[in-house]
Amino acid sequence: MNPSRVNFNSPRKFRTTLKSKCKETFFPDDPFRQFKNEKPLGKAKKTLQYFVPIFEWLPQYNFKIFRFDLLAGITITSLAIPQGISYAKLAEIPPIIGLYSSFVPALVYTIFGSSKHVAVGTVAACSLLIADIIGSKVSSTDDPTLYLHLVFTAAFITGVFQAALGFLRLGILVDFLSHSTITGFMGGTAIIICLQQLKGLLGMKHFTTKTDVVSVLHAVFENRHEWKWETAVVGMAFLVFLLFTRYLRQRNPKLFWVSAMAPMVVVILGCLLAYLTFDSKHSIQTVGHLHKGLNPISIKYLNFDTEYLPYTLKAGIITGIIALAEGIAIGRSFAIIKNEQVDGNKEMIAFGFMNIVGSFFSCYLTTGPFSKTAVNYNSGCKTAASNFVMAIGMMLTLLFLAPLFSYTPLVALSAIIMSAMVGLINYEEAYHLFKVDKFDFCICLAAFFGVAFITMDMGLMISVALALLRALLYVARPAACKLGKLPDSTLYRDIEQYTEASSPPGILAIQLGSPIYYANGNYIRERILRWIRNDESISHANGKAVKHVLLDLTGVTSIDTTGIETLVEVLRMLEVEDIKMKIVNPRQEVLEKMMRSKFVDKIGKETIFLCMEDAVEASYDFSVLKEEQGREEQRSGVA
Structure with a gap:
């Protein structure tokens, strides 16, 4: 068998390797492929479509597509009104701000959004987080004007942060919010939000500003003299109705519209009930006056005072990351169903612009909430124009219908929020x-x-x-295994996973499965030496001394100077023991660094192989094989 040759070409220039690294780090999706073989005018058109996606789908838009977007837009509008008022209550800002936040941001997303299915709006978790962080510095009751201005400022910071991540293609930062983190965070948030709604559900007036379970429960029972049975009965009735509609949707997905319209039905019924009992002693607390009119300009209210800046920065960045993680994940999940792609960096830019412009027009943080996006998808939306329809619906509501929602009971909002939070407690995923x-x-x-x-x-x-600790452990304690040859095959696999695999006599084959860095160099050296010691202890019993150590570097994607020094140290230690070391299948970057550091000269090019089979054949100790055959013959003769 003629072994394949390892490519020992001269190492690439620094500029070439840097370009390759930057491309893989910042442009793994290769967004520039669409510009290849395009004329200057074509490139300009593609660039415009890339950054402003509306120009990509608008030329092909027609009335047939619009019918679907119109239905979806009307449906999500019916959900946006009660959710907007409810989540504004969570953020401890005027309810009208929640309605504003489903108008201007929706227009912006229609232009810059790349997902066909995402429906933008406010979200419960970020609303409560904003109230928690900013409320720790400025009280929403003692100084509501300053508090509101800081909320707008936090939305602006969120937008700048999100857009910067998109333009710099640093979406990798969002990846640090793992799926397990999001699952636990959303579940915990749902619990505390539900408990906080006991204030509205029981008709209480005094409550705690803290969000933890103990403080909330303490406030609920400490102020039990404020409980109103009338409010509790109405709230439970609304909650049961909302949960029943969710149950219907789960049993029959075609009835999604029932669940989508249910919050609006609750608001309308609540308004009627509050209006009829307004002057009675059993009156129900309402959100208060909602004035007509479109979003007032708020850019002049952005507050960057150094006294409050740490809090607005903290609120803006943390909620910005959470909003991105939720919005992009939701957009991708629905795109996968349709076998489509959603560019995460383009979505970051869209969300960023959405929050920047929104902060200029009295809006707070918006993203792509799951409930609204699911309704949008199930309603049959075809493009981002469904958000435009929702924006028009919200505009008409703000111009003509807003005062009608002044009678919306707080207990109805509490029921709506609690029913929405049920879906965030994903116990099945936790069990998984x-x-x-x-x-x-x-x-x-x-x-x-x-x-x-x-x-x-x-x-x-x-x-x-x-x-992050787990990720560091993966680096500091990389995967490594001892290889053995499978029977009747040329394949070498982990002997713990494949018990039928056996190590060739006198050969120790080891596979390293991660980059070799300063953080794991000592561990890798000690791990290799431990395997050698273990094999030597076994060899004394059966006479098969280790003569060759083969390091399979297929999984080693990178190596630094400390890693190379680690290999040099291992080589020296093995030479003292009269054991030969061979390298198998080093990747291009690893081999280049070995050549630059003269490690290849130390170990010799003849000891570097393309595959494990070649390395085994080259290092096979035939004397050991003959000795083994002799023993087998002796055993046969005795038998």
Whole structure:
């Protein structure tokens, strides 16, 4: 058998390797491929379509497509009104701001959004997080004007942060919010939001500003003299109705519109009930006056005072990351169903512009909430124009119908929020994490209990810290295994996974499965030497001394100077023991660094092979083989 030759071409120039690294880091999706073989005018057109996606689908838009978007837009408008008012209540800002936030941002997303299915709006988790962070500095009741201005400022910071991530293609930062972190965070957030709604559900007037479970429950029972049975009965009736419509949708997905319209039905019924009992002693608390008119300009109210800037920065960045993680994940999940692609970086830019412009027009943070996007998808939307239809619906509401919602009972909003939070407690996913990966489950629990019993931002940070610790452990303690040859095959596999695999006599084959860095160099050296010691102890019993160590570097994607020094140290130690070391299938970057550092000269080009089979054949100790055959013959003769 003629072994294949390893490519020992001269190492690439630094400029070439840097270009390759940058491309893989920032442009893994190769967005420039669409510009190849295009004339200057064509490139300009493609560039415009890339950054402003409306120019990509608008030329082919027609009335047939519009019919679907019109139906979807009307449906999500009916959901946007009660959700906007409800989530504004969570953020402790005037309810009208929630309606504003489904108007201007929706127009912006229609222009810049790349997803066909995402319906933009406010979200519960970020609303509560904003109230928690900014409320720790400025009270929404003592100084509501300053508080509102800081909320607008946080939305502006969120937009700048999101757009910057998109333009710089740094979406990798969002990836640090793992799936297990999001699952636990959303579940914990749902619990504390539901508990906070007990204030509205029981008709209470005094409550705590803290968000942890203990403080909320303490406030509920400490002020039990404020409980109103009338409000509780109405609230439970609304909640049961909303949960029943969710149940119908789950049993029959075609009835999605029932669940989508249910919050609006609750608001209308609540308004009628509040109007009829307005002057009675059993009156129900309402949101108060909602004035007509479109979004007032708020750019002049953005507050960058150094006293408050740390809080607005914290609120803007944390909620910005969460909003991106939720919005992009939701857009991609529905795109996959249709076998389509959603560019995460383009979505970041769209969300960023949406929040920047929104902060100029009295809007707070918006993203792509799951509930509204699911309704939009099930309604048959075809393009982002469904958001435009929703914006028109919200505009008409603000111009003509807003005062009618002044009678919306707080208890109705509490019921709407609680029913929406039920879907965020994904216990099935938590159980799946427990079965598949216990560490992921621990990360999920850390986020859940941290959010529920400490604070939202602290729970999130604890969970992210655990996830980062796990990532560091992967680097510091990389995967490695001992290889053996499968019977009747040329394949070499992990002997623990494939028990039928056996190591060739006198040969120790090891596979390293991660980059070799300063953080794991010592571990890799000690791990290799431990395998050698273990094999030597076995060899004394059967007479098969280790003569060759083969390192399979197929999984080693990169190596630094410390990693190369580690290999040099291992080589020296093996030479003292009269053991030969061979390298198998080093990747291009690894081989180039070995050549630059003269490691190839030290070990010799003849000891570097393209595949394990070649390395084994080249290093096979035939004397050991003959000795083994002699023993087999002796055993046969004795028998």
